[in-house]
Amino acid sequence: MSLIRPDRRTTLGLLAGAAATGLAGCGGRNDGRTHLRFWAMGNEATNVPQLLPEFERLNPDIKVDVQALPWTAAHQKLLTAYAGDSLPDLSQVGNTWVSEMAAIGAISAMPAFASDLLTDQFPAVLETNEIGGRAVATPWYVDTRLIFYRPDLLQQAGYAAIPQTWAGWKQAMHAVKRVAGPDKYAVLLPVNEFEQLLTFGLQGEEPLLRDQDTRGNFSSPSFISALAFYKSLFDEGLAPVASAAQISNVWTEFERGWFSFYFSGPWTVGDFRNRLKPETQWMTSGVPGPNGPGASAPGGSSLVVYRSSPNQDAAWKLVRYLADPAVQARFNGITGNLPARESAWATQAVANDPAIAAFKGQLSRARAVPKVPEWERIVTEMQIVAERMVRGEYTPEAAAREIDVRADRLLEKRRWMIEHGRAS
Numbered sequence: 334m335s336l337i338r339p340d341r342r343t344t345l346g347l348l349a350g351a352a353a354t355g356l357a358g359c360g361g362r363n364d365g366r367t368h369l370r371f372w373a374m375g376n377e378a379t380n381v382p383q384l385l386p387e388f389e390r391l392n393p394d395i396k397v398d399v400q401a402l403p404w405t406a407a408h409q410k411l412l413t414a415y416a417g418d419s420l421p422d423l424s425q426v427g428n429t430w431v432s433e434m435a436a437i438g439a440i441s442a443m444p445a446f447a448s449d450l451l452t453d454q455f456p457a458v459l460e461t462n463e464i465g466g467r468a469v470a471t472p473w474y475v476d477t478r479l480i481f482y483r484p485d486l487l488q489q490a491g492y493a494a495i496p497q498t499w500a501g502w503k504q505a506m507h508a509v510k511r512v513a514g515p516d517k518y519a520v521l522l523p524v525n526e527f528e529q530l531l532t533f534g535l536q537g538e539e540p541l542l543r544d545q546d547t548r549g550n551f552s553s554p555s556f557i558s559a560l561a562f563y564k565s566l567f568d569e570g571l572a573p574v575a576s577a578a579q580i581s582n583v584w585t586e587f588e589r590g591w592f593s594f595y596f597s598g599p600w601t602v603g604d605f606r607n608r609l610k611p612e613t614q615w616m617t618s619g620v621p622g623p624n625g626p627g628a629s630a631p632g633g634s635s636l637v638v639y640r641s642s643p644n645q646d647a648a649w650k651l652v653r654y655l656a657d658p659a660v661q662a663r664f665n666g667i668t669g670n671l672p673a674r675e676s677a678w679a680t681q682a683v684a685n686d687p688a689i690a691a692f693k694g695q696l697s698r699a700r701a702v703p704k705v706p707e708w709e710r711i712v713t714e715m716q717i718v719a720e721r722m723v724r725g726e727y728t729p730e731a732a733a734r735e736i737d738v739r740a741d742r743l744l745e746k747r748r749w750m751i752e753h754g755r756a757s
Contacts, residue, residue: 366396367647370421373399374407377425377474377634380667381655388654395647415439422642423651425473428461428635433706435464441638443468447649450656453674457699458631464704470635471652472673474661476598477629478528478620479695481605483593485614486512495594495618499562502621506571506594513590518573520566520594521583524723525576527716529596532629533559535700536622542703542740547748549740551715552733558623560722560729567723574723584608587615596620598632602688603669617691619698631699633673671696707743714739 373381378401385397400421402410408430414420415437426434434440443450450471451459462470482495490508506519513519522529534541537555542548550556566572573592580586587595588609595601605615620627636655638648654660661672662680671692672678678693702708715736722732 364396366394367644369395369397369423369644369647369651371397371399371651372402372407372411372421372424374402374404374425374634376668377670378402380664383667384655384660384664388651391654392647392650395650397651411439418641420639420641422644423636423638423648425634426470426637428458428470428472428631428633429702429709431462431470431635431637432464432704432708434637435469436706439637439639439641440469441640441642441645443471444645444649447471447653450653453658453676455631455673455675455696455699457701458633458673458696460701461631461704462635470637471656473634473636473655474664474668474670475631475633475673475696476600476671477631477692477695477699478532478596478598479629479691480618480620481587481595481597481601481615482618483509483587483590483614484616486590486593495621497619497621497626499621499623503562503565503569503571506566507569509593510571513593517590518592519571520596521580521586521592522563522566522572522596523577523580524574524720525578525716527712527719528630530559530563530715530719531702531712532596532620532627533563535628535630535702540703542705542744544748545751546703546705547744547751549711549737549744551736551740552730557729557733560719560732562623563719564722564729588613599669599671599689599692602686617688619691619695626694626698628698628700629695630702631696633671705744705747707747710743711740714743 378399382399385399389395389397408427411420411424411426411430411434420439431440451468454472455475458472458475459468462468462472480495486509487495487505489512490505492505492508496502496505510517510519534556536559537553539553539555540550541556543550567574583595584604586592602617609615620629622628636652638645638652642648656674658672658674658677661674662677662683664670665672665677666682671689672683678684683689718727718732718735718739721727722729727735
């Protein structure tokens with residue numbers, strides 16, 4: 334779907350909460366080079382400068398100035414910068430932000446000469462970077478969530494691997510709980526996080542939104558089944574009714590067997606290697622589904638060039654460089670980030686890591702979430718209702734209806750735009 338780009342005054346009205354002032358950019362330089370302003374977040378901002386000397390050697394007329402943003406503030410700062418007409422030339426964005434940035438007209442469409450960047454990609458990840466069938470962002474690194482588990486406790490319970498159906502996995506969880514002890518649990522599903530329930534919800538055939546993504550579809554039979562499975566893990570004592578803030582230390586609790594299964598992404602590989610005792614056994618596995626190996630949401634970060642940049646060609650040169658499979662494989666060695674280009678997974682460092690192997694299979698089964706700007710608010714409401722369901726306030730059916738009501742409320746403006754011909 335392609336949204337009509339609003340003028341800036343309209344957009345300012347839509348960006349409720351964005352500050353009126355923008356972020357100050359880097360000052361002008363008179364060294365004859367094009368200075369690119371590149372905003373990056375977290376670990377990537379810390380480590381991407383290691384890749385830039387080679388880019389600047391290959392492009393001596395370009396200098397890249399990296400500004401680090403904390404993930405917790407990055408989304409708001411990008412909107413603030415758009416409102417204040419002070420966006421950088423290009424930036425890293427979470428791939429769930431792409432539709433929002435495209436809807437307000439901030440992102441440059443990918444030029445024809447860069448179309449080769451769309452090859453050699455995981456299809457579901459690439460889909461998150463497309464609006465109306467056209468790519469507007471380039472995958473930089475990818476992630477998805479799967480299961481980290483204790484193979485020693487699973488083996489003591491009589492299982493060589495995690496069963497790949499919900500029913501089989503639940504039986505294995507009960508067996509592991511018997512081995513671990515009555516004061517322990519099988520799986521950690523923090524009730525203040527939406528990602529685990531979303532993963533279960535993606536297993537169904539029915540979409541999560543309907544009617545051109547203008548209404549919730551959480552009352553579909555498949556999502557109600559996901560809610561029921563999720564709730565049963567708490568009802569049967571397999572998961573503690575606790576938020577992430579109530580878990581004093583995830584690594585310590587996993588190490589002592591307080592839980593044996595943990596949903597997380599590739600960043601946890603490094604955490605476990607650095608924080609767990611060497612004798613603690615752990616491994617990764619794909620997500621079980623209702624009838625076999627299940628799906629998960631594709632995550633990661635993308636690179637976008639902004640329409641306001643006067644340095645379009647130079648910015649796209651940097652995107653091309655960072656998207657090169659060899660450069661992505663090197664970045665994996667530096668950061669542990671999973672390469673977006675599938676061919677980069679053939680490099681020795683990636684291919685020979687047993688903890689990483691399950692991620693490739695999981696990414697091949699990934700399913701893109703709806704590409705609407707309201708999505709992050711919708712899943713937040715989903716999590717709030719699901720927690721109340723776990724605590725006994727709703728049945729799965731009632732919870733599904735309530736999530737639909739909240740999603741429909743958030744999507745009201747989108748329905749109005751489509752009904753009045755403002756979007757197509």
